[in-house]
Amino acid sequence: RHSLTKMDASMLITYGSLIGMAAAPIWLGSHRSLGQKVVESMTTKDAWMFPFVGSGVLFGLYMLFKIFHKDYINMLLSAYFLLFGILALAGTLRPTLAHLLPKSLDKDDKDNTNNNKPYGFCFTPFWQKQGEPFDLRFDAVDLLSLIISAVIGAWYVYTKHWVANNILGLAFSVQGIALLSLGSYKIGCILLSGLFFYDIFWVFGTEVMVSVARNFDAPVKLLFPKDVFADVYQFSMLGLGDIVIPGIFIALLLRFDYQEGQVKDNKKPSSFPRPYFLATFGAYVAGLVTTMVVMLYFQAAQPALLYLVPAFMSVSFLT
Numbered sequence: 001r002h003s004l005t006k007m008d009a010s011m012l013i014t015y016g017s018l019i020g021m022a023a024a025p026i027w028l029g030s031h032r033s034l035g036q037k038v039v040e041s042m043t044t045k046d047a048w049m050f051p052f053v054g055s056g057v058l059f060g061l062y063m064l065f066k067i068f069h070k071d072y073i074n075m076l077l078s079a080y081f082l083l084f085g086i087l088a089l090a091g092t093l094r095p096t097l098a099h100l101l102p103k104s105l106d107k108d109d110k111d112n113t114n115n116n117k118p119y120g121f122c123f124t125p126f127w128q129k130q131g132e133p134f135d136l137r138f139d140a141v142d143l144l145s146l147i148i149s150a151v152i153g154a155w156y157v158y159t160k161h162w163v164a165n166n167i168l169g170l171a172f173s174v175q176g177i178a179l180l181s182l183g184s185y186k187i188g189c190i191l192l193s194g195l196f197f198y199d200i201f202w203v204f205g206t207e208v209m210v211s212v213a214r215n216f217d218a219p220v221k222l223l224f225p226k227d228v229f230a231d232v233y234q235f236s237m238l239g240l241g242d243i244v245i246p247g248i249f250i251a252l253l254l255r256f257d258y259q260e261g262q263v264k265d266n267k268k269p270s271s272f273p274r275p276y277f278l279a280t281f282g283a284y285v286a287g288l289v290t291t292m293v294v295m296l297y298f299q300a301a302q303p304a305l306l307y308l309v310p311a312f313m314s315v316s317f318l319t
Contacts, residue, residue, distance in 0.1 A: 010227040015292040017224045022243050029177025030251035041181040051194035062208045065215045074217040081218040085168035088175040089149035098141050168219035177247035188249045192309045199303035210301050242304040250280050279319045280312040287311030
């Protein structure tokens with residue numbers, strides 16, 4: 001066993017960076033969820049089924065990597081995740097670019113006095129003979145966001161650089177937390193309880209999750225070099241599921257804080273107390289620190305949800 005007293009500076013940088021990269025999209029995505037008009041809401045049935053569906057997908061990927069060469073599998077999966085990664089990154093960049101660029105370029109700006117008409121096109125898919133056609137509208141801010149995202153996507157494809165991987169992964173996380181909703185606190189508890197046992201089984205009970213994580217070459221995990229000063233990098237990793245799943249639960253509690261502020265002030269609050277959000281967010285960070293310490297001590301992969309779920313669920317109960 002590795003002595004914690006021998007933790008060197010490079011490992012502190014590595015784990016500190018992973019913790020920071022995990023916490024940032026939860027904070028940003030949770031606050032962006034407050035302004036979302038339409039979100040995908042999970043039902044109780046979805047929450048019960050999620051660990052079983054996830055297990056099927058995970059084991060299916062494991063068998064594919066066993067049967068076929070991993071390069072072919074990664075080629076197909078990378079193309080799929082790259083497309084959605086570029087769209088996620090464009091959606092993540094857009095609010096920042098809209099704030100920095102002239103308001104006349106932003107179609108969503110309510111104070112736009114230049115009558116800037118957005119670009120767009122309308123078409124009916126060949127498989128849809130009836131119903132309303134698909135109408136896509138965009139402006140200069142959308143185009144710039146998409147161009148920047150496509151450049152980063154091309155950088156990832158041609159170099160597989162870990163920084164490009166992390167940029168796309170962080171964008172996935174922010175958009176997932178902002179757009180997905182658990183629907184209720186009860187649904188969140190059901191989902192997290194199921195995934196608590198899911199994570200323990202597939203990490204401690206089998207080699208499946210660790211094997212898939214190591215062979216799956218797509219921006220679905222955050223990477224950071226174990227030694228940033230080494231000539232050849234070896235990476236520590238954190239799956240996006242350990243960010244997005246806790247993140248949508250924490251975002252739910254932020255929305256609850258927001259609604260509580262509305263009720264007390266009888267209006268839309270510009271600032272409001274966030275006791276549930278801050279408590280669970282702090283518990284998440286503490287749970288992630290615990291995960292890293294245990295992983296370093298035992299020198300073995302750890303199911304992060306084993307430490308995360310009890311941390312922020314217990315704090316949410318007690319707050």
